[in-house]
Amino acid sequence: MWQVGSTLVGQMTSSLWPRIEPLLAQVMKPARYIGGELGAREPLHEPGRVAWLLVYPDIYEIGLPNQGLQILYEILNEREDALAERAYAPWTDMESAMRCAGIPLFSLETARPAAEFDVLAFNLSAELTYTNVLNLIDLAGLAVHSNERTGDAPLVLAGGHCAFNPEPLADFIDAFVLGDGEEAVGEISEVLLEGAASAERSRDELLRSLARVDGVYVPALYEARYDGMSLSGVVPRFRDVPERVEKRAIADLGDWPHPKQQLVPLVEVVHDRLNVEVFRGCTRGCRFCQAGMITRPVRERSASQVEEMVRAGLDRTGYGEVALTSLSSADFSGIEHAVSSVINDPQCSGQVSVSLPSLRVDAFTVGIAAEIQKVRRTGLTFAPEGGTWRMRQVMNKLICEEDLYAAVDSAFAQGWRRVKLYFLIGLPTETDEDVLGIAELARRCADIGHRYHRNVTLTASVGGFVPKPHTPFQWFGQDTIDQTARKIGMLRDALRGARGVSLRWHDPEATVAEGIVSRGDRRVGAVVEHVWRAGGTFQEWSEHFDLGLWKAGLEAAGLSLDDTVYRHREEHEVLPWDHLSAGLHKDFLWQDYSEALCERGIEDCRWTPCYDCGVCTGLRVEHVVASVVPPAGGSQGTGQDISVGEVTAARSVHRGTAGTAAGGAGDLVARRSARSGSRARKASGERNMGMVGASASGGGA
Amino acid sequence: MIVRMRFGKLGKVRWTSHRDVARMWERALRRAKLPVAYTGGFSPRPQLSFGLALPTGCESVAEYLDVGLETEVEPALVAQRVGPLLPRGIGVVGAGQPEPGSASLQEEVTSCTWDISVMHTTQSELDGALSKVMGAASLPVLRERKGHVVSDDLRPSLFTLFAQHTDGEHGTRLVAEVGTRPRGVRPAELAELLGIELGLARRTCQWIERGGSKFEPLDVQPVVCAVAVERAS
Numbered sequence: 001m002w003q004v005g006s007t008l009v010g011q012m013t014s015s016l017w018p019r020i021e022p023l024l025a026q027v028m029k030p031a032r033y034i035g036g037e038l039g040a041r042e043p044l045h046e047p048g049r050v051a052w053l054l055v056y057p058d059i060y061e062i063g064l065p066n067q068g069l070q071i072l073y074e075i076l077n078e079r080e081d082a083l084a085e086r087a088y089a090p091w092t093d094m095e096s097a098m099r100c101a102g103i104p105l106f107s108l109e110t111a112r113p114a115a116e117f118d119v120l121a122f123n124l125s126a127e128l129t130y131t132n133v134l135n136l137i138d139l140a141g142l143a144v145h146s147n148e149r150t151g152d153a154p155l156v157l158a159g160g161h162c163a164f165n166p167e168p169l170a171d172f173i174d175a176f177v178l179g180d181g182e183e184a185v186g187e188i189s190e191v192l193l194e195g196a197a198s199a200e201r202s203r204d205e206l207l208r209s210l211a212r213v214d215g216v217y218v219p220a221l222y223e224a225r226y227d228g229m230s231l232s233g234v235v236p237r238f239r240d241v242p243e244r245v246e247k248r249a250i251a252d253l254g255d256w257p258h259p260k261q262q263l264v265p266l267v268e269v270v271h272d273r274l275n276v277e278v279f280r281g282c283t284r285g286c287r288f289c290q291a292g293m294i295t296r297p298v299r300e301r302s303a304s305q306v307e308e309m310v311r312a313g314l315d316r317t318g319y320g321e322v323a324l325t326s327l328s329s330a331d332f333s334g335i336e337h338a339v340s341s342v343i344n345d346p347q348c349s350g351q352v353s354v355s356l357p358s359l360r361v362d363a364f365t366v367g368i369a370a371e372i373q374k375v376r377r378t379g380l381t382f383a384p385e386g387g388t389w390r391m392r393q394v395m396n397k398l399i400c401e402e403d404l405y406a407a408v409d410s411a412f413a414q415g416w417r418r419v420k421l422y423f424l425i426g427l428p429t430e431t432d433e434d435v436l437g438i439a440e441l442a443r444r445c446a447d448i449g450h451r452y453h454r455n456v457t458l459t460a461s462v463g464g465f466v467p468k469p470h471t472p473f474q475w476f477g478q479d480t481i482d483q484t485a486r487k488i489g490m491l492r493d494a495l496r497g498a499r500g501v502s503l504r505w506h507d508p509e510a511t512v513a514e515g516i517v518s519r520g521d522r523r524v525g526a527v528v529e530h531v532w533r534a535g536g537t538f539q540e541w542s543e544h545f546d547l548g549l550w551k552a553g554l555e556a557a558g559l560s561l562d563d564t565v566y567r568h569r570e571e572h573e574v575l576p577w578d579h580l581s582a583g584l585h586k587d588f589l590w591q592d593y594s595e596a597l598c599e600r601g602i603e604d605c606r607w608t609p610c611y612d613c614g615v616c617t618g619l620r621v622e623h624v625v626a627s628v629v630p631p632a633g634g635s636q637g638t639g640q641d642i643s644v645g646e647v648t649a650a651r652s653v654h655r656g657t658a659g660t661a662a663g664g665a666g667d668l669v670a671r672r673s674a675r676s677g678s679r680a681r682k683a684s685g686e687r688n689m690g691m692v693g694a695s696a697s698g699g700g701a
Numbered sequence: 702m703i704v705r706m707r708f709g710k711l712g713k714v715r716w717t718s719h720r721d722v723a724r725m726w727e728r729a730l731r732r733a734k735l736p737v738a739y740t741g742g743f744s745p746r747p748q749l750s751f752g753l754a755l756p757t758g759c760e761s762v763a764e765y766l767d768v769g770l771e772t773e774v775e776p777a778l779v780a781q782r783v784g785p786l787l788p789r790g791i792g793v794v795g796a797g798q799p800e801p802g803s804a805s806l807q808e809e810v811t812s813c814t815w816d817i818s819v820m821h822t823t824q825s826e827l828d829g830a831l832s833k834v835m836g837a838a839s840l841p842v843l844r845e846r847k848g849h850v851v852s853d854d855l856r857p858s859l860f861t862l863f864a865q866h867t868d869g870e871h872g873t874r875l876v877a878e879v880g881t882r883p884r885g886v887r888p889a890e891l892a893e894l895l896g897i898e899l900g901l902a903r904r905t906c907q908w909i910e911r912g913g914s915k916f917e918p919l920d921v922q923p924v925v926c927a928v929a930v931e932r933a934s
Contacts, residue, residue, distance in 0.1 A: 021713075024716050024758065025758055025899075029759065030716040030757065031716045031717040031718070031757075033716075034712060034713045034716050034717075035713075036713055036788055036789060036790070038788065264728065266714065266717045266721055266725065267717060267721050268720075268721070268724070312779075315732065316728060316732070317728065317732070318727070318728030318731040318732035318786070319728065319731075320727075320731065337760060351731070351739070351745070395847070455825070540926055
């Protein structure tokens with residue numbers, strides 16, 4: 001029998017804190033485990049309230065800033081029928097100490113054992129955290145397999161971007177939520193409370209009722225069928241279970257001004273600043289980008305709401321930095337106004353900096369960056385992604401060379417000395433020439449820099465492409481480790497002696513492990529479990545990552561890298577996520593893939609006619625965009641002639657030499673949010689080839 | 702003007718680091734909208750200057766902070782405005798102004814007093830260890846510094862050490878006044894010297910000894926400390 005608050009009956013839970021505190025003297029960074037953030041709640045556990053433990057499967061410093069988790073934390077705690085606390089993965093030292101002392105996973109706020117909550121809800125942001133998910137379920141004292149959890153054991157839910165291919169975790173998670181969680185968490189709470197007071201309800205019945213909530217996928221109610229070694233379908237086992245689960249999408253971001261009380265941690269975390277989401281969704285249509293595909297349509301917040309959230313947030317938190325977040329913040333209709341209203345606010349003049357993660361590449365963007373970063377012009381980051389115009393047409397990242405060089409020129413001219421460029425390798429149709437185009441581009445950009453400064457650093461950061469579900473490239477076979485390593489080697493050779501250019505790359509082995517999970521079917525669950533049982537937690541961390549464990553797991557499960565990672569999928573093949581929908585028609589994705597192979601880009605549908613990708617029509621939602629015209633000076637498919645993008649560098653290098661400014665505070669403006677894989681997340685995962693030619697030039701930064 | 706504040710760090714928040722505490726103050730002062738002075742130059746920082754670093758895990762009722770302000774504000778008002786904005790466990794005990802022309806806290810403080818609870822040790826065992834340590838001519842410890850192993854003598858920094866027995870749950874306690882020069886002594890190092898297991902350590906005083914007199918960096922009534930302790934627990 002499953003009942004809300006069943007652990008409340010007859011046992012007023014005592015806090016584990018007296019047993020936890022003695023462990024803290026033995027571990028690194030003990031403040032990870034004390035909570036106490038500004039904005040944290042200590043909710044009262046009582047009958048009639050569904051107790052959620054929101055869990056981020058990585059360490060505190062990485063997980064705390066997660067906006068998705070913070071939004072749901074607030075929404076649940078605002079409800080009368082629910083409450084929420086948080087937990088993060090304890091680092092290995094704390095985990096051993098906890099296991100030795102017999103202390104289970106606990107909530108930060110009231111140090112309550114995880115098993116005493118009604119729901120454990122995991123945020124899935126990256127595939128390589130899956131082994132941590134299993135570890136945390138186990139540390140909570142629960143059986144890791146969902147079919148072995150019985151009685152009133154908490155329900156284990158998961159959401160987040162990776163939930164769009166939940167199959168590798170299907171054996172371990174009771175239910176997944178696809179898409180925006182704002183509304184779904186409330187509906188789930190209501191289902192859990194329904195009849196809780198009166199009738200006895202079995203766990204199976206409960207799962208059946210959950211499956212009736214829009215956007216909720218209960219894997220146990222579906223059977224994965226195979227034809228020999230290939231998947232032939234994932235089909236409902238019961239008639240009242242939907243054949244296809246559609247994602248949730250809130251219609252108006254303006255209705256959800258969360259987080260209203262962003263958590264301010266006592267210790268330093270990543271993205272340690274105020275974050276205000278200016279819009280959700282992106283229709284730039286970059287074909288490799290899962291985030292852009294699964295979060296459609298574009299839903300902007302009004303400029304006045306953004307300004308209010310910034311003002312109230314700065315007042316409340318005391319932060320000296322605010323990030324206006326989205327998948328491409330320079331596309332926000334009110335961007336110039338929003339930025340200048342913060343910069344010119346007498347209350348925060350000179351002491352508050354603005355950062356815009358995920359900047360578009362053009363001079364317009366650099367202009368905004370210049371306004372923001374009046375003094376400390378340390379570094380600027382762009383993501384051209386492809387080394388040649390041809391390649392950028394294939395991936396539909398339509399930055400023409402003119403715009404790219406103009407942006408870099410403008411950045412160096414206005415005082416920046418460090419420019420970082422992100423690239424992907426291993427995309428469809430890629431030739432050696434395209435790969436070497438990255439080196440050529442980096443070299444030219446450094447040359448532009450040298451016209452303005454004696455020492456500059458041009459960092460080219462290269463990541464191997466991992467094809468993601470629900471994208472036009474979902475059919476494409478990923479590069480092997482050797483192929484990726486060879487391409488990186490080519491780039492190293494090509495950049496040997498290039499003054500001011502530094503090459504960094506993501507570990508090709510980690511890229512392949514991510515590929516196993518990214519498009520894996522239900523059988524990959526055994527691989528994840530194998531890696532976890534062999535001690536492979538924290539696989540996002542280079543010091544713990546071990547491809548050997550993944551290979552052994554594949555072998556034990558009778559699977560291969562060839563089949564799960566390297567193989568090109570066929571057009572009509574059943575994909576493991578076909579029964580789940582992000583709103584995108586499969587034939588739209590295939591059509592777009594075909595366009596890619598013909599090196600044809602398509603424009604942004606925010607400002608141009610609809611391509612019928614399926615999202616707006618299928619979900620009955622629409623773009624919410626204040627501006628009816630594309631932002632000024634933009635390239636990337638905003639009304640430009642996308643048949644021409646290639647120009648010589650020489651034509652543009654003398655443009656945009658605005659004077660350098662002085663005064664004010666700033667930080668790295670253009671930081672990149674993790675979009676495709678983990679490569680942007682941890683510098684530790686990147687190996688630095690060092691400053692190529694640094695000894696000759698005397699160093700850069 | 703400089704406003705000097707005395708504050709406590711008690712309870713769970715003791716597990717944060719000295720740098721974390723500095724950031725808590727920066728944010729609280731910004732929220733209080735006090736006219737904090739900023740350093741000039743490439744990356745402006747608020748003008749905050751802390752005294753001795755407090756080791757992570759230790760409590761204190763005697764931490765000090767000097768804040769540079771651009772305009773004159775009554776010190777008590779500064780404390781009143783910023784106090785409620787600090788995290789639970791960080792409590793302002795008092796505020797005032799340092800003597801004009803006095804050196805920084807870091808330069809001025811010559812010693813501090815610790816109140817340390819000692820685990821699994823009887824008072825007589827502790828007394829024995831104390832007389833041995835205080836009777837020693839030198840107490841060399843090896844420490845790695847910048848890749849080199851160096852030997853420090855801790856004996857000159859041990860001013861007074863005595864055991865105190867209470868009937869409360871804390872049992873035996875060690876009260877120690879240790880100097881800051883040539884180097885300070887952490888509670889963990891004291892425990893190592895004495896061969897005892899360290900319980901909760903709380904700094905109770907910082908001292909400035911100058912021209913034959915000994916005083917605290919700020920004059921505050923001890924009764925306020927008790928209030929701060931209460932607020933944290």
